[in-house]
Ligand code: DGT
């Protein structure tokens with residue numbers, strides 16, 4: 001429920017943000033633009049459901065929301081759009097708003113290229129970059145244009161791939177809808193989603209049933225379907241709208257029970273893993289396909305996945321490990337970490353900095369999840385946009401969290417902070433303040449474009465600080481939106497191993513940082529991982545499963561992760577580095 005409520009708030013905030021962008025491109029006066037931005041921010045930070053608020057007549061009472069804005073919010077809630085927003089879009093070249101999606105292109109720059117070079121879309125912009133005209137404009141330079149060119153590349157490479165956090169809830173919704181169809185005995189999600197990949201090309205559903213055509217018919221007429229791409233006897237393909245408005249393709253296949261395991265194995269992939277598996281079958285003189293494992297006409301396996309691996313004499317690895325990254329060489333299967341192994345969240349934000357719930361509400365929510373502990377880690381003073389805590393505020397926060405802790409008996413609140421690693425590699429808080437915290441996350445939030453040596457050096461000096469227990473989102477990448485920093489990961493990993501510093505696997509689906517490969521490198525070097533959510537709201541605690549999926553792709557076991565420890569052992573682990 002909370003997630004749904006939040007979604008409407010998010011939609012309204014994003015439409016108002018777009019209105020502000022469009023007005024700014026049109027050269028409207030700053031105060032007018034800012035008034036829309038203010039509404040966007042207020043609505044985004046709102047802890048209440050906006051629909052509820054509007055029913056209670058509370059819209060106009062919101063800070064920064066005037067009568068006109070309140071009416072526009074109302075308009076959105078009733079009709080799903082705002083006429084003024086549509087008019088603004090209609091009044092400018094259709095390709096122009098898309099330029100805002102390019103990293104580095106704000107409304108001012110969009111207006112600049114439009115007015116001075118008559119650029120009206122991405123292709124125009126690419127030409128203006130190639131010809132040097134863009135860099136020659138007043139206020140532009142080679143460096144910022146280069147950054148924008150990279151932004152275009154990133155956008156084009158990511159086009160079509162859906163982040164895990166948008167794909168997974170949608171896949172579950174569709175799988176549930178298919179489970180409710182009469183005649184369907186079993187539904188599984190296959191493909192890259194079952195493998196826990198960070199982005200998903202299309203969704204793959206598998207249904208067990210007898211009459212394929214009827215089931216495919218039910219699939220292609222689900223209420224979620226926007227367009228039907230294919231409609232056959234055993235397979236249907238459709239387009240479905242994502243939460244953010246883009247489309248994603250969904251394939252649905254119907255198979256009989258005797259082939260369900262073979263089909264699940266085949267359509268889970270990866271392709272590389274399947275190619276290897278088929279080779280192993282053919283070396284034995286057998287044939288493996290989506291219908292089963294066969295010796296001539298004789299069916300050897302196929303009803304369940306495990307049977308196929310067993311017959312082939314290959315370890316039955318988890319879907320997340322099926323990438324042909326060495327899984328065929330495993331002699332014994334070690335269980336990978338599971339969501340239920342997690343005993344606490346070590347990175348979250350409250351209203352003290354940029355979160356939407358206060359420490360008490362966050363702790364209560366963590367307690368409801370059955371966690372043993374939670375570290376409250378708000379931003380430090382230099383994170384001004386995130387309302388980071390100045391030193392005196394941080395001292396008061398430490399007192400506040402300690403006394404709040406006395407109110408809880410089932411969960412322990414660890415006093416923490418997310419301390420910025422500044423551009424020169426120093427920490428944003430002095431050591432005595434860090435020492436007063438139980439738990440310190442150190443993260444880069446600025447100057448991410450520095451050279452490889454510089455950014456690596458910054459992380460290394462943070463790791464050397466005795467009070468830093470964890471490096472937060474080490475590469476600072478944002479999936480589909482921002483490249484990782486140019487980090488010497490091997491150097492970071494070896495310094496972390498040497499100093500007993502943990503590295504984060506940030507579970508936010510926009511980050512998933514460290515990524516699967518890096519997390520595997522770290523664990524193989526003996527570095528401990530913290531899998532946490534960086535939650536800025538109660539609902540975001542649910543992101544833990546994305547981190548767990550990524551960890552499993554990195555072959556992580558429960559013992560590699562510090563927040564699988566019971567609290568006394570976790571405290572002991574933290575103390576070890578501090579006492580060195
Ligand atoms: P995606 O959708 O790009 O995120 O990645 P997948 O892995 O879901 O790929 P998809 O949807 O094209 O196909 C699903 C699975 O079906 C894939 O992981 C393996 C299997 N598959 C598809 N095409 C082939 C193929 O040509 N050869 C083999 N061996 N397997 C295939």
Ligand code: CA
Pocket residue numbers: 191192193201202203204
């Ligand atoms: Ca797929």
Ligand code: CA
Pocket residue numbers: 191202203204251
């Ligand atoms: Ca597919």
Ligand code: ZN
Pocket residue numbers: 347348349418472534
């Ligand atoms: Zn954070």
